[in-house]
Amino acid sequence: MSEKIKVVICSGTACFVMGASDILLLEESLSPELRSRVEIEGATCLGMCRESERGKAPYVTINGELMSQATLPKVLARIQELVDA
Ligand code: FES
Numbered sequence: 090m091s092e093k094i095k096v097v098i099c100s101g102t103a104c105f106v107m108g109a110s111d112i113l114l115l116e117e118s119l120s121p122e123l124r125s126r127v128e129i130e131g132a133t134c135l136g137m138c139r140e141s142e143r144g145k146a147p148y149v150t151i152n153g154e155l156m157s158q159a160t161l162p163k164v165l166a167r168i169q170e171l172v173d174a
Contacts, residue, residue, distance in 0.1 A: 093128040094171050096164065097150045101134030104147035111161050112149060118161060119168070126172055 100109050116129050137148045137155065144157025151167050 094126055094168055095128045095130070095150075095152055096168070097130045097132050097135070098159075099133075099135045099137070099146075099148045100131045101138065103134070103138035107146040108160065109147040109149075112147060112159055112164055115161060115164060118165060123168060123172065127168060 096115065098104075098109060098112050098115065100113060113131065115127075116124065119127060135148055135150070137143045137157070138146045143155065146157070147159050149156045149159040149164055151164065152171065156163060156167065
């Protein structure tokens with residue numbers, strides 16, 4: 090897989106107070122090798138926090154796939170899975 094993995098971290102208010110600030114440390118948490126494979130973007134409210142059936146904040150999307158209640162370890166694990174796939 091040569092395409093970059095695209096990670097969008099919501100840093101709107103609801104996500105930020107629920108822990109998105111930790112997830113924003115993602116870039117520093119990646120090994121240099123992984124860092125070159127991942128594109129990280131911040132976003133203002135993705136609109137998910139208003140739809141309770143979408144799970145709970147904070148939200149991250151990874152290659153368009155929504156992760157609710159995202160944490161830094163969960164995001165790192167998913168990135169690793171995608172890299173290993
Ligand atoms: S603040 Fe993150 S989805 Fe609304």
